[in-house]
Amino acid sequence: MSDRFRERLAEAVAARRSSIVLGLDPDPARVWPEALAVASAHDGAPGAPPSPAAAAAELVVAHCAALIAAAGPACVAVKPQVACFERLGSAGWAALERVVAAARAAGLLVHADAERGDIGVSAEAYAEGLVGPAPGLDADAVTVNPYLGEDSLEPFVGTGRGVFVLVRTSNPGAADLQDAELAQGGPLWERVAALVDRLDANAVVGATAPEHLVRARALMPRATFLLPGVGAQGGRVEDLAPAFAPGAHGGLVTASRSIARAHEQHGGEPAAAAREEAERLREAAWALCA
Amino acid sequence: MSDRFRERLAEAVAARRSSIVLGLDPDPARVWPEALAVASAHDGAPGAPPSPAAAAAELVVAHCAALIAAAGPACVAVKPQVACFERLGSAGWAALERVVAAARAAGLLVHADAERGDIGVSAEAYAEGLVGPAPGLDADAVTVNPYLGEDSLEPFVGTGRGVFVLVRTSNPGAADLQDAELAQGGPLWERVAALVDRLDANAVVGATAPEHLVRARALMPRATFLLPGVGAQGGRVEDLAPAFAPGAHGGLVTASRSIARAHEQHGGEPAAAAREEAERLREAAWALCA
Numbered sequence A, B: 001m002s003d004r005f006r007e008r009l010a011e012a013v014a015a016r017r018s019s020i021v022l023g024l025d026p027d028p029a030r031v032w033p034e035a036l037a038v039a040s041a042h043d044g045a046p047g048a049p050p051s052p053a054a055a056a057a058e059l060v061v062a063h064c065a066a067l068i069a070a071a072g073p074a075c076v077a078v079k080p081q082v083a084c085f086e087r088l089g090s091a092g093w094a095a096l097e098r099v100v101a102a103a104r105a106a107g108l109l110v111h112a113d114a115e116r117g118d119i120g121v122s123a124e125a126y127a128e129g130l131v132g133p134a135p136g137l138d139a140d141a142v143t144v145n146p147y148l149g150e151d152s153l154e155p156f157v158g159t160g161r162g163v164f165v166l167v168r169t170s171n172p173g174a175a176d177l178q179d180a181e182l183a184q185g186g187p188l189w190e191r192v193a194a195l196v197d198r199l200d201a202n203a204v205v206g207a208t209a210p211e212h213l214v215r216a217r218a219l220m221p222r223a224t225f226l227l228p229g230v231g232a233q234g235g236r237v238e239d240l241a242p243a244f245a246p247g248a249h250g251g252l253v254t255a256s257r258s259i260a261r262a263h264e265q266h267g268g269e270p271a272a273a274a275r276e277e278a279e280r281l282r283e284a285a286w287a288l289c290a
Helices: A002-016 A033-043 A052-074 A082-086 A089-105 A120-131 A150-157 A174-178 A188-199 A211-219 A262-266 A270-289 B002-016 B033-043 B052-074 B082-086 B089-105 B120-131 B150-157 B174-178 B188-199 B211-219 B262-266 B270-289
Strands: A020-024 A077-080 A109-116 A141-144 A162-168 A202-205 A225-227 A251-255 B020-024 B077-080 B109-116 B141-144 B162-168 B202-205 B225-227 B251-255
Touching: A002 A109, A002 A162, A020 A052, A020 A270, A033 A052, A033 A270, A052 A077, A052 A089, A052 A270, A077 A082, A077 A089, A082 A089, A082 A109, A082 B120, A089 A109, A089 B089, A109 A120, A120 A141, A120 A150, A120 B082, A141 A150, A150 A162, A150 A188, A162 A174, A162 A188, A162 A211, A174 A188, A174 B188, A188 A202, A188 A211, A188 B174, A202 A211, A211 A225, A251 A270, A262 A270, B002 B109, B002 B162, B020 B052, B020 B270, B033 B052, B033 B270, B052 B077, B052 B082, B052 B089, B052 B270, B077 B082, B077 B089, B082 B089, B082 B109, B089 B109, B109 B120, B120 B141, B120 B150, B141 B150, B150 B162, B150 B188, B162 B174, B162 B188, B162 B211, B174 B188, B188 B202, B188 B211, B202 B211, B211 B225, B251 B270, B262 B270
Parallel strands: A020 A077, A020 A251, A077 A109, A109 A141, A141 A162, A162 A202, A202 A225, A225 A251, B020 B077, B020 B251, B077 B109, B109 B141, B141 B162, B162 B202, B202 B225, B225 B251
Antiparallel strands: none
């Protein structure tokens, strides 16, 4: 079932010559100045003053729209971090729906980053909410957590959308369980990789430990790898070649802070700095596929 | 930090003489007849007709309110399954906020069942959204997934709310990873149990495999156990004594379908059947603590 997603992804990657996924994890306290301007104009509108959560949600929508306009052309997809919207309550969920619409209008695929893992009716409900039609988010892809086992992944695999299973993540704590050595040999994450391959699903493999990539590719020859950890977390695009062995759609390089806060690193206006950083990442990743 | 939650829980359990948690996983297509009546009355109100999602959200709120009124007196907490609300989009999230308010008004604690597990800013955002003050849900307790390791649990542990880590779940797929035998000896879930004890957190331990309970209690002597799997999944309250070794607050028995659909099993009106089944569970669990 995953093949339908991979076909769509391969077409989009080829058309946009990009394997970059723009991470959207907006913080109302750290939006770009142009988002503040848009939201202030909105405040001047007639009617009741918005609640603090509604005002924050407006800021978040304006910020994400500006980020998509600046960096979107160098990307193939956006990855909204659902938690960053949920913390604003129902206003945040409505904001998420608008951001997803803005990304689609810009020709981008949508990966709902919600890291769900649940069972039975709950897993089915998550699948409905994230990849189901409206009022679901209708996302093209989702992240899922494997700890509950195969029966927790099946409701997502059956949707024909991209299912990215957390295999070996990019955070320091990843070692606690994922690297636990099994009695049968090999770390736990390799057992998860075998499950991903059996389900013909896709994988999240952190870019911070490139030594795992060759092994991960051997265990999951068909999977598309979502590769977080480039930039702020220390991963380098140049080290990700094994992910792209099956072709340009073999890897998706995600970046959020390194794009949204590029101006803090490199100076200049936020939008121009974001555009430049996204384009730099696009070129570096594309060089690995060519 | 978890002690503050456990103190509040111990007080509530003693006051209500109940260790039962009422699971709320509403399906708009399977609400009680009285919820349909409430929602129909609402439809007749003047103004624009509601969207399908808003109408479904009204049904869900009416159903949960009726369920809380019927079964709540025999329970100490409710556990809304966040996925079942999220699938209705922003209207669903607003419904969740109303259901949480109804539970609080009935004197019940609130456990947000969202099974989150994420890292860094995302984990902090989830913590804000679920246990933070409004627009957060301000829940008393949450479920978290350990696959990403200790650093993914810390933002929740620091909140002073109840943090229930998935340790050994009640579904068939639990065996896939959780029972994986480690090279150092013992299954993976025992390593998670050790992490839970080190963090002084709480644990989800399925009621469907009571043979694990004695071992889980030995590894996590202080933890409160959330015990899903009673009723529809085949677990029996009578087998859960090891969970209650530290006292009445040592275990929380969750039940959702076996209460909400008790009339399908035992006949009678839904509310009366739910009240009776919740009271039966309460007595059976209380007998283990006395």
